[in-house]
Amino acid sequence: MNLQDGSVAHSGWGGKGRELSKIDVTGKRFVETIELPNNAYNVYQGNAEYSFIFSDNIGLYGIEESSGEAVMLLDWIDSDMSQDGLRNLTILSDGRILVMSQTWGSDGPNNEIIYLTKVPYSELPERIVLTLATFYLDGNIRSEVVKFNRASTTHRIKVNDYSEFNTEDDWNAGITRLSTEIISGNVPDLLDVRNLPFSQYAAKGLLLDLYALIDSDPDFNRSDFIESALRAAEINGNLYQAFPSFSVITMVGHPSAVGSSPGWTMEEFVATLAAHPNADYPLGQGLTRLNLLQALFMFSIDDYVDWDAGTTRFDSNDFMALLEFAKTLPDEYDWESDYIPTHELVMAGRQVVYATSFWGLDDYQMTRAMFGGDIVFKGLPSKDRNGNSLSPSTSFAITSKCKDVDGAWSFIRTFLTEDWQKENIWYGLPTNKHVFDKLIYDAMTEERHSSGSIDGFLVEMESLTQADVDHIMSLINSISGTVGEDETLWTIISESAADFFSGRTTVQDAVRVIQNRASTYVAEQS
Numbered sequence: 001m002n003l004q005d006g007s008v009a010h011s012g013w014g015g016k017g018r019e020l021s022k023i024d025v026t027g028k029r030f031v032e033t034i035e036l037p038n039n040a041y042n043v044y045q046g047n048a049e050y051s052f053i054f055s056d057n058i059g060l061y062g063i064e065e066s067s068g069e070a071v072m073l074l075d076w077i078d079s080d081m082s083q084d085g086l087r088n089l090t091i092l093s094d095g096r097i098l099v100m101s102q103t104w105g106s107d108g109p110n111n112e113i114i115y116l117t118k119v120p121y122s123e124l125p126e127r128i129v130l131t132l133a134t135f136y137l138d139g140n141i142r143s144e145v146v147k148f149n150r151a152s153t154t155h156r157i158k159v160n161d162y163s164e165f166n167t168e169d170d171w172n173a174g175i176t177r178l179s180t181e182i183i184s185g186n187v188p189d190l191l192d193v194r195n196l197p198f199s200q201y202a203a204k205g206l207l208l209d210l211y212a213l214i215d216s217d218p219d220f221n222r223s224d225f226i227e228s229a230l231r232a233a234e235i236n237g238n239l240y241q242a243f244p245s246f247s248v249i250t251m252v253g254h255p256s257a258v259g260s261s262p263g264w265t266m267e268e269f270v271a272t273l274a275a276h277p278n279a280d281y282p283l284g285q286g287l288t289r290l291n292l293l294q295a296l297f298m299f300s301i302d303d304y305v306d307w308d309a310g311t312t313r314f315d316s317n318d319f320m321a322l323l324e325f326a327k328t329l330p331d332e333y334d335w336e337s338d339y340i341p342t343h344e345l346v347m348a349g350r351q352v353v354y355a356t357s358f359w360g361l362d363d364y365q366m367t368r369a370m371f372g373g374d375i376v377f378k379g380l381p382s383k384d385r386n387g388n389s390l391s392p393s394t395s396f397a398i399t400s401k402c403k404d405v406d407g408a409w410s411f412i413r414t415f416l417t418e419d420w421q422k423e424n425i426w427y428g429l430p431t432n433k434h435v436f437d438k439l440i441y442d443a444m445t446e447e448r449h450s451s452g453s454i455d456g457f458l459v460e461m462e463s464l465t466q467a468d469v470d471h472i473m474s475l476i477n478s479i480s481g482t483v484g485e486d487e488t489l490w491t492i493i494s495e496s497a498a499d500f501f502s503g504r505t506t507v508q509d510a511v512r513v514i515q516n517r518a519s520t521y522v523a524e525q526s
Contacts, residue, residue, distance in 0.1 A: 002045055003052065011036065011043040020052065037061075037070055047091045057083055057137065058161065060097070073097075077159050079116055082146045084139050103143075105423065127156045128404050130411070134192035135174055136163045140394055140424055141192060148411050155407040160188065172487050182206065187401035190408050193241050194395055197486050201397070202240045203307035203526045208398045209238040213409045220416070225431050232390040232479040236308060243392035244415040245428030248358040248479055249299050250388045251378045254371045257352050262377050262478065263385030266318035269378075270325045273352060281345050282352045286333050289326045289501050290494055295355070296322060297493060299380050299389045301484030305518075310526030314493075315515040318383055320507055327501050343370045343457035353378070357391060359427050361443050362452045362461060364472055369459045377475045388475060391483045393428050429476070440469055492517045 003009055009022045010030075018036040020043060023029075036043065040054035040061075050062030053073070061070045074097070076083045085101040092098055097116040102109050134141065137159060145157045162174035170176075175196065181187075187206065191198075201207055214220050222230070229246050230239055258264075258272055273282045283292070297304070304319060305312050313319070345351035347370075356367065368375050380387035396412045398405060414420050421435040430436050448461040464472075493514055500510035 001043060001052075004046055004048075011040070042086065044089055050091075053089075053091065055083055055086060055089075057142070058164070060089070074116065077142065077145055077149070077157075080146055080150045081114070081116070082139075082143050084143065085112075125153070127152065127154055128407055129156050129158050130189040130402070130404060130408055131158050131160055132190040132192060133160050133162060133178055133188035133196075135161070135178070135195040137161045137192070138394065144411070144414060148414070152410075155404065155410070157190075157411060175487070187399050189399060189402040189404070190412070191397040191399060192394070193397050194392070195485070197525075198241065198395075198397065199235065199301075199305075199307045199484055200486070200525050201399075202235050202238075203310075206399050206401070207240040208400055208402070208405065209240065210242050210398065210412075211239045213398075213405070213413075214239075217409075217413060220413070224433055225416070226429070226433055226436055226476065228477045228479055229390060229429075229431055233392065233482055241392065241395045241397050242412050242416060243395035243431060244421050245393045245425045245430050247391045247393070247428055248388055248475055249380065249391050249483060250356060250358055250475065251380055252354045252356060252367055252371070252375050253352055253378055255374055255376050257349075258376060258378050260376055262474075263379055263387065264381055265383060265385060266321040266325075266381040268385075269381040270321055273325075276349070276352050279350050279352045281340075281350050283355060284342060284345065284351050284353075285340065287329055288333050289329045289331055290497070292329055293322065293326045293493065293497055294490060296380060297490065298485055299483055300382050300387055300481070301486070301489075302481040303382050305484070305486075305489070305522055307522065307526050310523040312515060312518045312522050314518050315511050316383070318381065319514075320511050322381070323497060323500060323507050323510060326497070331501065341457065342455040346370055347372070355380075358475065360429060361439065361464065361472065362450075364468065365461055365464075366452050366454050366457070366459045370454055370457055377478070379478070384480075386478060386480045388479045389481055389483050390479045440464070444469065488521055489518055492521065 001009055001011065003022070007022050008025060009020050011018070011020045013019070014021070014033065016035055017038050018040050020034040020036055021030040022032040024031045036054065039056040041056050043052055043054045046052040046062065050064060050071075053060060053062045055061070055076075057076075059075045060073045062073050063070055081099065081101070082103070085103040087100040087102050089097055089099045095118060099114040099116060101112045101114055104110070132145070142159075145159060149156050162178045165174040165177045167173055179197070182201070191201070191207075211222070214222060233239060233241055233243070257276065264272065273279070276282060304314055304316070342351065342354065346354065354367065354370070356363065358364070377388060379385075380389060394415065396415070398408045398412065402408050416432060418432050418434045421430045421432045425435070430439065443464045444466075446463065448463055450461045452459050452461060496505070496510040496513045499505040500507055505513075
């Protein structure tokens with residue numbers, strides 16, 4: 001990049017983080033290095049006021065010449081801009097900012113030159129401002145917020161990304177802050193519920209049932225969606241979150257090793273693995289005791305926690321069996337040892353079960369090929385033998401304190417439309433049934449010329465058969481719950497589990513402590 005004094009510099013990662021290094025072109029060397037903020041992803045030439053400017057996903061900043069401090073010049077979303085398409089920018093002599101932007105659609109690139117001009121808030125047209133609370137804003141949401149704000153003359157979405165409150169010492173500080181604000185009555189209008197304690201909010205009556213909005217929408221019926229996915233996301237028959245795509249968390253094995261019937265309890269899961277003593281990596285490489293415990297807790301949290309009733313069942317036999325099985329795994333994984341590709345372990349009988357997130361139709365073909373052409377979706381161990389879990393991608397909720405429900409729904413519904421899902425879902429299974437059916441039709445009728453791989457195992461894709469589709473649909477129709485996460489519960493579990501793993505307590509004592517602490521916490525939160 002060029003600097004104001006005519007010199008040339010390079011920005012990027014250095015020994016101390018992000019750096020801007022001036023270049024001596026004649027001597028072919030760096031002559032001066034300036035430390036940059038770690039969020040200085042894109043750096044541009046400054047002006048008389050700022051030595052240089054930089055942008056991140058949230059805004060545009062200037063580095064003051066005298067103090068070296070970063071000053072926010074604008075918030076991208078507040079300026080109806082998405083940083084994702086940013087190609088270049090310049091501060092003009094009259095204070096305006098000239099931006100070059102490129103976005104992509106089905107018809108190719110869309111290039112724009114945009115002038116940003118400072119305008120007092122008092123001069124802006126009055127609109128209803130709806131707050132959207134999120135924990136790490138993804139590009140799809142950011143783009144739609146910008147489009148909505150540009151197009152709507154009545155409403156505006158204001159994004160509050162609570163991840164900015166995280167610190168190196170506390171990566172959940174943002175969630176803690178949001179929860180504190182909600183408890184104190186500062187409730188946002190909309191929630192991006194990924195990474196948030198969604199079930200707690202629903203149990204507290206903070207969320208609206210979106211079925212009522214779907215039913216009253218003239219363009220939607222419930223039958224327009226993959227109903228098993230919506231059903232899996234229900235809480236007591238109500239739908240509190242809307243999502244455009246999803247994956248299915250499951251466990252897969254060959255029928256000869258795990259049995260031909262889907263589903264198993266924790267005791268059956270443990271017994272199946274014990275029946276294969278020669279499988280030295282029964283669940284694959286890299287798993288430690290706490291890794292496995294955390295994963296199975298997250299993916300089957302509904303088995304152990306009822307937020308609505310405020311009860312827990314960590315004193316159950318299946319959770320005790322989970323702890324005992326986890327103890328058979330190593331405390332730490334030796335990453336210095338030679339890594340063996342997953343397909344080699346499976347084909348040699350050294351790995352019995354493959355835990356996977358089923359994102360799409362290609363995943364089905366690759367997994368089948370790895371197991372020699374025949375698989376059974378066993379799911380995660382659960383008390384009712386139905387442990388295939390729904391994992392929504394982008395997911396939204398409307399709070400009971402929303403100041404304008406119709407305005408909030410006009411934003412959310414975009415993600416559920418056939419047009420949006422056709423254009424924007426690149427991974428995951430679409431929830432709009434018309435888009436999903438077209439995906440299946442194309443996979444059955446079009447000649448495939450692509451390949452995919454699992455851990456280096458290359459598979460040539462073929463057209464799906466009706467039997468393939470039936471098998472895939474049996475998995476999708478079986479999903480019965482959603483992936484859950486709660487940092488406080490996990491801390492309670494991991495502390496007592498560590499005491500059991502180290503031999504300081506018995507499994508009975510560990511379960512008793514977990515049940516007592518968890519039940520108190522859940523009762524307080526419900």
